[in-house]
Amino acid sequence: MVKRPKTETKKPAGGVGDQRVAEIKYPRRTERRKRTRAKILEVAAKQFSETGYGATTMQNIADAADVHVTTLFMHFKAKGDIALNLAALSIDAFRRRAFDARETVSVFDFVRQEALAVAKALKSRTKSDLGLWSALYRDKDLAFAWSEYDQEQKSVVADYVATTYGFDREVDYRPDIVASLLLTSAFLPHRRWLETSSQVNLTHEIAAAMDTGESAARHILEPLPSTAL
Numbered sequence: 001m002v003k004r005p006k007t008e009t010k011k012p013a014g015g016v017g018d019q020r021v022a023e024i025k026y027p028r029r030t031e032r033r034k035r036t037r038a039k040i041l042e043v044a045a046k047q048f049s050e051t052g053y054g055a056t057t058m059q060n061i062a063d064a065a066d067v068h069v070t071t072l073f074m075h076f077k078a079k080g081d082i083a084l085n086l087a088a089l090s091i092d093a094f095r096r097r098a099f100d101a102r103e104t105v106s107v108f109d110f111v112r113q114e115a116l117a118v119a120k121a122l123k124s125r126t127k128s129d130l131g132l133w134s135a136l137y138r139d140k141d142l143a144f145a146w147s148e149y150d151q152e153q154k155s156v157v158a159d160y161v162a163t164t165y166g167f168d169r170e171v172d173y174r175p176d177i178v179a180s181l182l183l184t185s186a187f188l189p190h191r192r193w194l195e196t197s198s199q200v201n202l203t204h205e206i207a208a209a210m211d212t213g214e215s216a217a218r219h220i221l222e223p224l225p226s227t228a229l
Contacts, residue, residue, distance in 0.1 A: 037075050040065045041089065044082045053083065053142070084145050091152045098156050107160045108182070108214045115186035115210065119202045122190065154179045165221060178217045185213025 043064040047056045058079055062069040076082045094114070101110045157179035158169060167175050189205035 033075075036065075036067060036071065040067065040072060040075055041082065041086060045086055048083075048086075053079075080142060080145070083142055084148075087145050087149045091149060091156070094153060095156050098160050102160060102163060107157065107164055107178075108210075108217070110160065111157060111182045111186050112206070112210050112214075115190070115206050116203065118187070118190060119193075119206055122193065123202065154183060157183060161221075174220055178220055181213050181217050181220070182210075185209045 040061065044056070044061045047061055047064055051060070056079070058072055059069055061079075061082070062072040065072070076085070097114075098110060105113070154176065158175040161167065161175040161178050162169050162172075165175075169175050186206065186209070189200070189202055189209050192205065193200055193202045
């Protein structure tokens, strides 16, 4: 009697497939894991803000989140991984605010409001992502994260400009140029404030820089001569 070969049941590929299977098979475990991950990110942001990114260790984060350090490493491979995830969450929130504001707030007022909100957080030292923002700017190990954060922020504002003025970013450089100009005008004062140890009037500096940036941006957004189209 000839034995029939056994048919192997194909398993989903590792990573996303396994994760989806686990979510379906163990919904409670998955929900608990999500809550743990969210808690880790929350306390890490607070630690970065209060202690500073460089001084915060994975053990500090695990203790504050009330999890074993092994559990922490199951969620995040390194402290930089946590920073990248926090930066992504910050950008997602920025994107949602921009989308919600498009119908009622000009892009100039939106960027100005965002800059002033960060200024308020810098002065009060209460915003959870303040430590992350400072670390992204200052820490050499997070240069890649800062580059990603910066590019995503510019892209959000460029989309805001393109939607407002009816530009196509594929063929028109103006939305991206204006986005870079406005964000530089808005956040250059923050960098100077950090570098001078709070010796400048941040709110006044933001207003002055934004006035200059907005004036230049409005000039760029003026209709192009027919010969340039």
